[in-house]
Amino acid sequence: MELRAALVAVLLHASALSAQGNIVDLGPDPYVPTPPSVVARMLELAQVKPGELVIDLGSGDGRVVIAAAKNHGARGIGFEIDRSLIREAEAGAREAGVAEQVRFEASDLFEADLSAADVLTLYLLPVTNEKLRPKILAEMRPGTRVVAHQFHLGDWAPDVTERVQAAEIASRVHGERIVFLWTVPARVGGRWTLLRESAPGGALALDLDQRYQLISAKGDAAVAPRFEPMHGAQIRFSVPLPAALAGEYSGRADGDAMQGEFVAADGARGSWRAVRYRASGDRDPR
Numbered sequence: 001m002e003l004r005a006a007l008v009a010v011l012l013h014a015s016a017l018s019a020q021g022n023i024v025d026l027g028p029d030p031y032v033p034t035p036p037s038v039v040a041r042m043l044e045l046a047q048v049k050p051g052e053l054v055i056d057l058g059s060g061d062g063r064v065v066i067a068a069a070k071n072h073g074a075r076g077i078g079f080e081i082d083r084s085l086i087r088e089a090e091a092g093a094r095e096a097g098v099a100e101q102v103r104f105e106a107s108d109l110f111e112a113d114l115s116a117a118d119v120l121t122l123y124l125l126p127v128t129n130e131k132l133r134p135k136i137l138a139e140m141r142p143g144t145r146v147v148a149h150q151f152h153l154g155d156w157a158p159d160v161t162e163r164v165q166a167a168e169i170a171s172r173v174h175g176e177r178i179v180f181l182w183t184v185p186a187r188v189g190g191r192w193t194l195l196r197e198s199a200p201g202g203a204l205a206l207d208l209d210q211r212y213q214l215i216s217a218k219g220d221a222a223v224a225p226r227f228e229p230m231h232g233a234q235i236r237f238s239v240p241l242p243a244a245l246a247g248e249y250s251g252r253a254d255g256d257a258m259q260g261e262f263v264a265a266d267g268a269r270g271s272w273r274a275v276r277y278r279a280s281g282d283r284d285p286r
């Protein structure tokens with residue numbers, strides 16, 4: 001068993017190396033449990049709160065959702081393809097006294113409905129993470145936290161990358177793990193019209209490109225609005241021109257609308273909103 005675990009760990013680490021170059025499909029993801037101290041750090045990093053729903057894809061013996069329930073008061077669902085691990089996880093949940101808070105589903109992780117989750121946890125091979133990334137971005141609500149052990153999500157840059165020394169593993173080399181944290185951004189790509197509500201200054205057409213949390217406005221870079229990386233639904237940007245709309249803007253995106261507060265160049269404050277054009281026939285919100 002010791003030897004098998006060591007071989008699987010080597011396989012996982014080899015896969016991490018291959019992920020830096022070409023992605024190699026090594027077949028179904030093997031079962032290798034996350035050390036408890038690393039589980040604890042993942043849940044801390046994701047700031048799991050009482051009542052939140054934590055989903056672990058490929059939940060193994062259930063340790064991640066059990067710890068989320070026991071130590072953070074969360075609810076949890078684990079999706080796991082191996083039925084013997086499901087039984088182990090259910091027994092573990094009963095033993096930990098959290099059987100009412102968690103459940104385990106014997107199903108393929110790609111079939112999981114992620115829309116209700118507040119936190120998603122992953123310890124899967126890079127190739128699986130890459131396949132999951134579009135599903136995460138399409139299904140999960142803005143602001144959902146995704147935390148992964150050891151393997152990243154391809155070219156989606158994490159908000160936090162942290163090296164963790166697993167307290168249970170004597171070898172410093174084998175005990176060193178990486179955990180990553182992402183926040184699912186709202187989708188804001190497309191054409192918008194920005195308006196100030198409390199101090200009208202005309203309207204500004206915004207044509208936004210989005211790459212994960214990074215937003216840029218098309219047009220002349222010298223005068224185009226500049227965006228900070230989005231954090232979930234939160235958006236912040238500065239408008240240099242036209243002078244009537246110049247200022248610092250912050251707010252939230254919600255579907256085809258955004259709204260928030262601005263501080264104009266002269267210090268005046270007020271509220272703003274923006275509306276997305278869905279089709280050429282959409283009414284101009286001015």
Ligand SMILES: C[S@@+](CC[C@H](N)C(=O)[O-])C[C@H]1O[C@@H](n2cnc3c(N)ncnc32)[C@H](O)[C@@H]1O
Nearest residue numbers: 029031032033034058059060080081108109123
């Ligand atoms: C590296 S282990 C991680 C276990 C657990 N999440 C943890 O961190 O301790 C990956 C788990 O994913 C499961 N798995 C692999 N492919 C799967 C799939 N397509 N659907 C559901 N579970 C899968 C494996 O059986 C294994 O238990």
